[in-house]
Amino acid sequence: MPIVAHNDLPTFDRLRAEGQNILESDRAIHQDIRELHIGLLNMMPDAALAATERQFFRLVGQSNQIAQFYVHPFSLPGLPRGEKAQAHIDRYYEPFETVRDQGLDALIITGANVSGPGLADQPFWAPLIEVVDWAFESVTSTLCSCLATHAVMQFRYGQRRQPLPSKRWGVYTHRVVDQSHPLNSSTNTMFDVPHSRFNDVSREQFEAVDARVLVESEEAGVHLATSPDGLRIVMFQGHPEYDTISLLKEYKREVQLFANGMRDGYPPFPENVFSRKASAVLEEYRHMLERALDRGREPPLFPEERIAAGLDNTWRDTAEGVVGNWLGLIYRVTHNDRRIPFMEWVDPEDPLRHISGG
Numbered sequence: 048m049p050i051v052a053h054n055d056l057p058t059f060d061r062l063r064a065e066g067q068n069i070l071e072s073d074r075a076i077h078q079d080i081r082e083l084h085i086g087l088l089n090m091m092p093d094a095a096l097a098a099t100e101r102q103f104f105r106l107v108g109q110s111n112q113i114a115q116f117y118v119h120p121f122s123l124p125g126l127p128r129g130e131k132a133q134a135h136i137d138r139y140y141e142p143f144e145t146v147r148d149q150g151l152d153a154l155i156i157t158g159a160n161v162s163g164p165g166l167a168d169q170p171f172w173a174p175l176i177e178v179v180d181w182a183f184e185s186v187t188s189t190l191c192s193c194l195a196t197h198a199v200m201q202f203r204y205g206q207r208r209q210p211l212p213s214k215r216w217g218v219y220t221h222r223v224v225d226q227s228h229p230l231n232s233s234t235n236t237m238f239d240v241p242h243s244r245f246n247d248v249s250r251e252q253f254e255a256v257d258a259r260v261l262v263e264s265e266e267a268g269v270h271l272a273t274s275p276d277g278l279r280i281v282m283f284q285g286h287p288e289y290d291t292i293s294l295l296k297e298y299k300r301e302v303q304l305f306a307n308g309m310r311d312g313y314p315p316f317p318e319n320v321f322s323r324k325a326s327a328v329l330e331e332y333r334h335m336l337e338r339a340l341d342r343g344r345e346p347p348l349f350p351e352e353r354i355a356a357g358l359d360n361t362w363r364d365t366a367e368g369v370v371g372n373w374l375g376l377i378y379r380v381t382h383n384d385r386r387i388p389f390m391e392w393v394d395p396e397d398p399l400r401h402i403s404g405g
């Protein structure tokens with residue numbers, strides 16, 4: 048929430064020069080105070096559907112304790128769904144048409160699990176483009192996670208993601224590379240983000256289309272970039288929304304696929320996730336599992352609770368800071384009528400111009 052400059056204390060000028068969020072008092076008096084409406088297009092597979100809801104609801108809710116947020120989950124036809132997940136969607140999600148007609152201030156698009164690199168062959172490709180095209184004209188800002196970032200880079204900017212030699216999987220250290228952008232205002236300059244992906248869009252590809260690269264990792268590549276205007280499309284390649292246990296769940300899934308003969312080779316550890324002690328416990332589990340498989344016995348129980356108890360989370364507070372900055376920026380420029388993306392005086396090609404630090 049911004050500080051209101053209600054007198055001429057010199058500190059306001061100093062903070063404004065630093066890029067802090069300072070609201071002029073006449074703007075503050077005339078601000079149309081209201082709730083914010085955020086869409087959540089959930090494309091995650093059935094097993095992760097509800098966990099992903101919780102992750103993004105938590106991130107939005109924890110990012111600011113004062114403003115009121117309404118989150119509207121919806122999904123797309125064409126994503127394969129089992130009976131239970133489909134019933135959940137039918138019961139609790141809104142149809143895209145309703146979301147579109149009522150309007151949104153912000154939209155979050157989750158990642159998705161697809162097989163093969165050919166995004167344009169996916170059954171959700173055309174409906175996803177429809178949502179993103181509508182949002183670009185009608186929603187103040189759209190935040191894309193992982194696969195959604197790859198899709199937008201392909202169909203809006205003509206940059207195809209490239210397969211990585213091996214899966215980028217783990218928790219990696221990142222640095223803010225553009226401290227002037229208000230999405231990074233007051234966040235740590237060095238922080239961690241989980242990644243879980245087979246594909247990559249490189250810094251060169253973002254820069255080739257004038258996207259602004261804001262956060263990058265030497266090991267993991269670009270995490271955060273925006274459309275050239277600085278706000279309308281915000282792109283994550285990592286998963287700052289992940290729970291402490293998400294990469295452990297993915298590792299367990301890979302171990303189970305191996306145990307069931309559905310994966311070649313025992314999975315490696317996700318990087319920088321397990322302590323030395325946890326790694327030793329998991330190595331021991333591997334020996335027990337391989338012995339059981341050799342002897343045609345039932346696999347032993349995966350030591351999930353024991354490992355989970357010792358996991359650290361080194362990314363959540365910065366994730367909340369970035370999301371709080373994002374929603375604060377949206378609030379500053381969005382129209383009081385939520386079907387209209389910007390107030391009359393905001394230039395959609397340069398929406399941050401009148402905001403400190405923009």
Ligand SMILES: CC(C)(COP(=O)(O)OP(=O)(O)OC[C@H]1O[C@@H](n2cnc3c(N)ncnc32)[C@H](O)[C@@H]1OP(=O)(O)O)[C@@H](O)C(=O)NCCC(=O)NCCSC(=O)CCC(=O)O
Pocket residue numbers: 092094095097098157158159160161192193194195243244245246247290292293294296297300
């Ligand atoms: C890893 C699994 C399979 C784990 O699900 P399971 O149902 O098997 O888990 P489980 O051990 O049986 O445990 C069930 C309990 O754990 C919760 N749970 C399940 N998954 C969770 C997760 N990821 N994080 C936190 N909690 C999770 C469930 O809600 C449930 O909670 P309750 O019991 O309390 O209800 C799932 O999360 C999953 O499919 N994740 C997919 C992640 C993914 O695909 N990421 C890629 C997107 S990245 C991308 O976009 C690709 C880009 C590219 O390809 O390059």
Ligand SMILES: N[C@@H](CCO)C(=O)O
Pocket residue numbers: 077078079080081377378379380381382383384390
């Ligand atoms: N952007 C509006 C707030 C949302 O109604 C204002 O600053 O007045």
